[in-house]
Each structure stands twice: as C-alpha cells, then as structure tokens.
Amino acid sequence: EIVLTQSPTTLSLSPGERATLSCRASQSVSSHLAWYQQKSGQAPRLLIYGASNRATGIPARFSGGGSGTDFTLTISSLEFDDSAVYYCQHRDDWPPGATFGGGTKLEI
C-alpha cells in the first residue's frame, strides 16, 4: 500500500509570498498524483492532475511538479483566498482505490 506523506503540516505565509508544499510517496507513483484545495466547510476542489497539469479554471499561480516519489505544489504570489488545507492524492488503474496524504494547512 502506497503511503503519501505531506509536509509541512502547517504553513504560515504573507500575501504576495510563494508557498511550496511537499508530498512524498512511499514508492514510485510515476506522475499519477493530484492536488486538491479544501477551504473550511467546503468540498475539495481539484487543482492539479498528472503531477503538473492544471485543472479547468485553476489560475496559473498554482503549479505542480515532480515524478516518482517526490512532488511539490507551488502557489506563487499568495492571496488571502488561498487559505485552505491542501491534499495530495494517488490512484492507479488497479487496484482502483485512492490514497490521500494527510494534508497541509496553509494560513495566509
């Protein structure tokens, strides 16, 4: 079973700064990694799929990188509205279940 470990647990930054969030897999997941944003009281929203592809409607300030076991989500020029918990997620064709990381809480 693949385990996803996110770091840091909490990140406090100011508007305009850059945030770098990390997700490490216990074994190679190729580029099969997605990132989600979950604001308080809301459902998660897909940001990045395939490690580096922005989902529809996601601003270019959000970018994903990495492959194999180490991945990053970068948010440039932070805004107050970016305050949320960010999760990474992996899934393969088989078995078809998904794994989520524990999340990083971003405070602006």
Place this chain on the structure above:
Amino acid sequence: QVHLVESGGGVVQPGQSLRLSCAASAFTFSNHGMHWVRQAPGKGLEWVAVVSSSGRVQYYADSVKGRFTISRDNSRSTLSLQMNSLRLEDTAVYYCTKEGGAGSGSYLSFDLWGQGTRVTVSS
C-alpha cells in the same frame, strides 16, 4: 452546470444501517467511474469505495469491506452507498466524487465533488 448532490445522511446508532445517494447532472454519468470519499470530523480525506462506469466492478477500502456496498443506476444517473453494521468510526461527511475523463488524462483524479452528506453514528 455539472453537479453532484448527496443525500441520505443522518444520525444512527452503532450496528444500524443507512443508505446514501448521489444524484448527478449535466454530464454523461455512464462514462465515468464514481467514488465515495469520507472525512471524519477534523480529519483528512479517506477514500471509501469505487464503482466502474458500467457498474460491474466495485472495490472497497479495508475499513468498510463487507459492510458497505456501492452501486449505481446509469439510467437514473445516481450513485448509492449502502452502509450496514455502522460503527462509531464511520462518523464522517461522505462525498460523492467523479473520476476525470479518460480522454483528458485526469481519470486517476477526482474532478467533481458533491457538497457532502453528514453521517453520525452515536449511541
């Protein structure tokens, strides 16, 4: 506008059953695998179950295997989760979520989520 709307949550006692439903709209439901993901109070996301686009294949997290059953009705664009023998640790918000389209390359991620339905198991 594409939508997923869950219903059926509530408060039940340990050992009881509950059936969740998810109504889909504005996309071709039968083209996508569908999943349930849950979130316990103050905790992270936990994947629960998946059903293939045709409904023929189901797969479950170990924590719910043998107790929960996922199913779908493509003629009505609905997804269901039958939850039996509920435990205290099943308390969570349950989200219905859709796999991305195979053609878009996002099929291994979840590109649409419902607003969630709350399940509380309490004695």
